[in-house]
Amino acid sequence: MKAGIFALQGAFIEHEHAMQALGADCVEIRRRAQFTDGLDCIILPGGESTVQGKLLREEGLLEPVRAAIMGGLPVFGTCAGLILLARELSNDENVYLGTMDVCVRRNAYGRQLGSFRCDADIKGIGSFPAVFIRAPYIEQAGAGVDVLAAVNGKIVAARQGNMLATAFHPELTGDLRVHALFCGMARGRA
Numbered sequence: 001m002k003a004g005i006f007a008l009q010g011a012f013i014e015h016e017h018a019m020q021a022l023g024a025d026c027v028e029i030r031r032r033a034q035f036t037d038g039l040d041c042i043i044l045p046g047g048e049s050t051v052q053g054k055l056l057r058e059e060g061l062l063e064p065v066r067a068a069i070m071g072g073l074p075v076f077g078t079c080a081g082l083i084l085l086a087r088e089l090s091n092d093e094n095v096y097l098g099t100m101d102v103c104v105r106r107n108a109y110g111r112q113l114g115s116f117r118c119d120a121d122i123k124g125i126g127s128f129p130a131v132f133i134r135a136p137y138i139e140q141a142g143a144g145v146d147v148l149a150a151v152n153g154k155i156v157a158a159r160q161g162n163m164l165a166t167a168f169h170p171e172l173t174g175d176l177r178v179h180a181l182f183c184g185m186a187r188g189r190a
């Protein structure tokens, strides 16, 4: 299985290591020409969504990536990646890929809770060590969205068809279960 890891900015290398540990071959994507047909799935890592969105736009990647996701290419977005996938941001004018029917609040935990770690109960997985870094959360999810986890009443993991998104960073924990769930989605399609 070939996984395309967006490597424009942010925490992408940890995703690569997690996917490789699960037997996937990884390709880093920075340029339009690297986003090819042979990919079985893609990952949008955490980082700064404004920077990533700008680079995707400048590189001409927004449209082809949006079309591929709409065509069923499995995608996993973490943190900033969730923001890129969201149909709407409640505290920001921007929309990037806009493929997932969720309304997301950026930097939703404020300054005091800029970064924290807690246990999240993820549907189908169980208790999972969730690392949040200036994280967003999902304020509203559409009818077609399966809520996979909530922390303090806020949605922090969700799936809609071929799209998986977490507000936290499973790639920073060494726990591969969320990536394994995603690999299952990708293999199911491949």
Ligand code: GLN
Residues within 6 Å of the ligand: 045, 046, 047, 048, 049, 050, 078, 079, 080, 081, 083, 106, 107, 133, 134, 135, 136
């Ligand atoms: N605060 C970042 C943003 O709004 C997301 C943080 C992260 O990806 N860890 O894009």
